[in-house]
Amino acid sequence: MIEVHNLSKRYGEKLAVDDVSFTVQPGIVTGFLGPNGAGKSTTMRMIAGLDRPTSGEVIVNGQDYRASKAPMAELGVLLEAKAVHTGRSARNHLLALAYTNGVSADRVDDVIDMVGLHDVAAKRAGGFSLGMGQRLGVASALLGRPRTVVLDEPANGLDPEGVMWMREMLKDLAAQGHTVFVSSHLMSEMAQTATRLVVIGRGRLIADTTVAGFVALAGGHTVIVRTSEPARLSALLAGPDITLTPEGSDALIVDGLTTHQIGTAAGAAGIPLFELANQHTSLEEAFMEMTHDAVEYHATADVAVAS
Ligand SMILES: Nc1ncnc2c1ncn2[C@@H]1O[C@H](COP(=O)(O)OP(=O)(O)OP(=O)(O)O)[C@@H](O)[C@H]1O
Numbered sequence: 180m181i182e183v184h185n186l187s188k189r190y191g192e193k194l195a196v197d198d199v200s201f202t203v204q205p206g207i208v209t210g211f212l213g214p215n216g217a218g219k220s221t222t223m224r225m226i227a228g229l230d231r232p233t234s235g236e237v238i239v240n241g242q243d244y245r246a247s248k249a250p251m252a253e254l255g256v257l258l259e260a261k262a263v264h265t266g267r268s269a270r271n272h273l274l275a276l277a278y279t280n281g282v283s284a285d286r287v288d289d290v291i292d293m294v295g296l297h298d299v300a301a302k303r304a305g306g307f308s309l310g311m312g313q314r315l316g317v318a319s320a321l322l323g324r325p326r327t328v329v330l331d332e333p334a335n336g337l338d339p340e341g342v343m344w345m346r347e348m349l350k351d352l353a354a355q356g357h358t359v360f361v362s363s364h365l366m367s368e369m370a371q372t373a374t375r376l377v378v379i380g381r382g383r384l385i386a387d388t389t390v391a392g393f394v395a396l397a398g399g400h401t402v403i404v405r406t407s408e409p410a411r412l413s414a415l416l417a418g419p420d421i422t423l424t425p426e427g428s429d430a431l432i433v434d435g436l437t438t439h440q441i442g443t444a445a446g447a448a449g450i451p452l453f454e455l456a457n458q459h460t461s462l463e464e465a466f467m468e469m470t471h472d473a474v475e476y477h478a479t480a481d482v483a484v485a486s
């Protein structure tokens with residue numbers, strides 16, 4: 180379990196993390212979402228004890244994890260992808276880590292197999308591709324059989340097979356009772372992997388809820404209705420807390436009414452309908468909706484291509 184209490188981190192003028200509190204429970208995968216620069220990596224570094232909070236505190240598995248006798252058995256971390264600058268082979272890199280942490284050599288071979296690096300374990304880790312480096316990072320994080328794992332964008336650089344493997348591995352770890360806290364920008368992946376979400380923007384907590392709860396917070400679902408008389412239907416359905424957005428020449432997106440209510444009203448008024456269907460908000464749409472005001476680095480529409 181990870182307990183984050185009123186955590187803040189200031190870098191000079193910049194308040195990177197601003198009074199954030201949440202709890203990450205064991206037995207499920209918890210996703211950590213937020214736009215670029217939201218403070219995810221900073222929060223994860225503070226959880227890992229690699230960065231000192233300006234204020235607030237983090238408790239991992241009920242204690243200050245650095246004070247633990249076997250820190251590798253408490254917390255496994257994979258922080259933002261950076262190349263392992265080592266002339267050592269992947270296996271020797273892990274063996275050295277195992278040796279200094281009282282972990283057996285058998286476990287090294289287990290994690291090498293788990294992350295699919297068997298064929299390249301004897302190769303120099305410094306020459307690994309981004310995805311192979313990520314796999315090695317995951318192997319390092321899992322080496323001590325940690326009760327809690329914190330992974331910062333672990334799917335970064337993985338091929339589709341690797342992304343699928345990561346998803347299954349995270350779910351397996353959670354099913355075995357581990358606490359799994361994972362950041363990602365891959366929304367469809369998070370929707371399939373995580374049960375709960377912690378969402379931050381500009382250093383502040385935006386939501387701490389289930390995936391379904393987050394989507395519901397962002398509006399949940401809308402209805403698309405296609406008709407030969409969009410203007411009449413629009414006038415008929417208008418009301419407080421109801422949003423009607425025209426879509427093309429013959430459709431409306433309705434927020435605030437059910438398909439049943441729309442169908443009944445249209446039928447009573449003799450307005451023909453060609454289509455009437457629920458549109459579920461995707462996690463990606465919910466994320467955009469909920470974090471829009473917290474996005475610091477908006478892309479501009481114009482892209483200059485050097486000739
Ligand atoms: N060591 C540092 N010194 C100064 N500012 C920092 C430092 N680390 C992070 N920041 C700033 O803190 C803010 C949060 O950064 P952080 O890396 O935690 O964001 P993030 O949510 O991980 O973003 P991304 O999705 O891009 O990885 C940013 O504005 C960043 O520039």
Ligand SMILES: [Mg+2]
Pocket residue numbers: 219220221259331
């Ligand atoms: Mg980051």
